[in-house]
Amino acid sequence: MNPVLCRPVRRLEEWVRIFMALPEIIEIEPLSGPVVARVTVPGSKSLTNRALVLAALGSGEFVLRGALWSEDTQVMVEALRRLGLELRVEPDPGEQANRTIRVRGCGGRVPAGGSRSAPLELYVGNAGTAARFLAALVALGRGWYRLHGTPRMHERPQGALFAALRQLGYRVETPNDRLPALIEGGGPRGGECAVGIGESSQFASALLLCAAAGGWSVHVCGEDPEESPYVAMTLRLRERFPAGGGEFEIEPDASSGSYFWAANDPAWIWPMLDGDPAVLDPSRWPVQVRRWPSPEMQVDARFPGVWQMMLAAGHAGRDHSRWMELEISRARDLGDAIMTAVVLAPLCGVVCRFTDLGRLRLQECERVAALRTELTRCGARVEEVGDTLTVWPSALHGAEIRTYQDHRMAMCFAILGLKVPGIRIHNPACVAKTFPNFFGKLAAPPPEGLGVRIRDARTGAVLAPEQLMVGGADE
Ligand SMILES: O=C(O)C1=C[C@@H](OP(=O)(O)O)[C@@H](O)[C@H](O)C1
Numbered sequence: 389m390n391p392v393l394c395r396p397v398r399r400l401e402e403w404v405r406i407f408m409a410l411p412e413i414i415e416i417e418p419l420s421g422p423v424v425a426r427v428t429v430p431g432s433k434s435l436t437n438r439a440l441v442l443a444a445l446g447s448g449e450f451v452l453r454g455a456l457w458s459e460d461t462q463v464m465v466e467a468l469r470r471l472g473l474e475l476r477v478e479p480d481p482g483e484q485a486n487r488t489i490r491v492r493g494c495g496g497r498v499p500a501g502g503s504r505s506a507p508l509e510l511y512v513g514n515a516g517t518a519a520r521f522l523a524a525l526v527a528l529g530r531g532w533y534r535l536h537g538t539p540r541m542h543e544r545p546q547g548a549l550f551a552a553l554r555q556l557g558y559r560v561e562t563p564n565d566r567l568p569a570l571i572e573g574g575g576p577r578g579g580e581c582a583v584g585i586g587e588s589s590q591f592a593s594a595l596l597l598c599a600a601a602g603g604w605s606v607h608v609c610g611e612d613p614e615e616s617p618y619v620a621m622t623l624r625l626r627e628r629f630p631a632g633g634g635e636f637e638i639e640p641d642a643s644s645g646s647y648f649w650a651a652n653d654p655a656w657i658w659p660m661l662d663g664d665p666a667v668l669d670p671s672r673w674p675v676q677v678r679r680w681p682s683p684e685m686q687v688d689a690r691f692p693g694v695w696q697m698m699l700a701a702g703h704a705g706r707d708h709s710r711w712m713e714l715e716i717s718r719a720r721d722l723g724d725a726i727m728t729a730v731v732l733a734p735l736c737g738v739v740c741r742f743t744d745l746g747r748l749r750l751q752e753c754e755r756v757a758a759l760r761t762e763l764t765r766c767g768a769r770v771e772e773v774g775d776t777l778t779v780w781p782s783a784l785h786g787a788e789i790r791t792y793q794d795h796r797m798a799m800c801f802a803i804l805g806l807k808v809p810g811i812r813i814h815n816p817a818c819v820a821k822t823f824p825n826f827f828g829k830l831a832a833p834p835p836e837g838l839g840v841r842i843r844d845a846r847t848g849a850v851l852a853p854e855q856l857m858v859g860g861a862d863e
């Protein structure tokens with residue numbers, strides 16, 4: 389192809405993307421009644437980034453099918469390429485935000501970095517998984533690497549992971565135990581370390597993913613790794629991943645699926661329930677998520693069961709003219725999907741106590757405060773005591789929701805907007821972190837989507853599903 393002609397074509401694509409950027413603020417129009425839908429959600433972010441690390445360190449050729457293609461996985465792919473690994477990304481005809489990713493493993497020999505004064509720079513965006521997993525992975529290389537990310541990633545904790553790497557004998561230089569950080573690869577060197585996961589369980593996952601290649605023995609402090617859901621995911625995946633090369637299928641992302649299960653409104657389910665209690669079975673609900681995984685790997689695969697429990701308790705409370713109370717723990721019952729349950733709780737007719745939320749304060753934003761503030765803005769009664777949020781049944785009204793650059797704030801409140809008129813979402817494009825076509829799926833006609841009308845809140849124009857895809861779909 390003529391190289392002179394190539395450049396203007398690429399520029400045109402860039403312009404198309406810029407014109408198709410989501411508006412700064414959108415309004416969600418509530419659904420007028422039950423919608424029968426069978427939605428496909430993209431691959432699991434957590435499994436994709438773990439599988440990329442295991443494939444990169446493994447021996448042979450790996451084919452990852454159903455891998456998520458979003459900001460968090462793109463920074464991981466780019467970082468592995470900058471390290472010198474060979475990765476090929478191909479479209480997935482079954483899902484716009486998935487890819488098939490082919491990886492040639494380095495057999496545990498991580499390519500060398502730079503010098504201390506000119507380290508190999510690796511950008512991790514605001515992907516906690518990439519920031520933590522790559523910090524452990526580069527320790528297995530030689531020379532110096534510098535990890536850096538977005539301003540928010542530079543505030544998020546890394547300290548306990550760096551302490552564990554130092555116990556193993558690696559050098560990590562950072563003034564404040566956060567990113568940016570310089571890490572000197574020392575290659576595999578057997579040894580032991582203990583890691584605290586109070587601030588993030590990703591510290592343990594990072595070390596466990598690289599432990600076989602590094603000869604590391606990793607002790608997780610304070611929590612039973614088998615019972616800490618995301619550490620358990622790492623242990624399960626290590627057992628199942630084809631270490632010597634081969635194909636691996638990534639499950640759909642259960643946290644992303646929670647938004648669609650939660651679209652099944654109490655006001656749809658309760659009237660049916662009076663005549664037929666079997667209606668409480670999620671497999672009977674109008675909105676379904678295809679290929680729903682078992683909870684063995686992803687704790688959030690429990691979401692339909694938790695939503696069922698909330699709906700059942702809310703219904704029982706109505707009959708006894710007294711609200712029932714439920715406790716839902718971030719440590720045991722749900723992972724990221726607990727945010728979905730928190731935001732929809734005021735409509736469930738049950739008092740919900742959401743406990744063990746401490747780690748949420750250190751994520752994309754201070755999520756405990758953000759949830760309380762934005763739900764209160766919609767008229768909900770919410771109380772924050774320690775790391776617990778209690779949410780009471782409340783009459784809600786529309787509001788402009790600030791999303792704090794947090795994809796899950798945008799997605800949870802968009803689902804609230806299917807039930808409460810006048811919900812407006814600021815910076816909806818932040819969903820690109822894990823679910824670039826989330827709003828496209830809300831707007832797509834049933835049965836693939838929910839047929840929701842989404843407007844540019846400034847102009848009132850209804851946006852077509854293809855206008856609602858954000859960023860990152862171009863490889
Ligand atoms: O290991 C993982 O893939 C994740 C662990 C969790 O983080 P924390 O352990 O920091 O809570 C979760 O919130 C995040 O979205 C993904």
Ligand SMILES: C=C(OP(=O)(O)O)C(=O)O
Pocket residue numbers: 514515516517518724751752796822
């Ligand atoms: C906390 C999250 O992401 P991470 O820690 O992987 O950046 C999330 O996706 O909700």
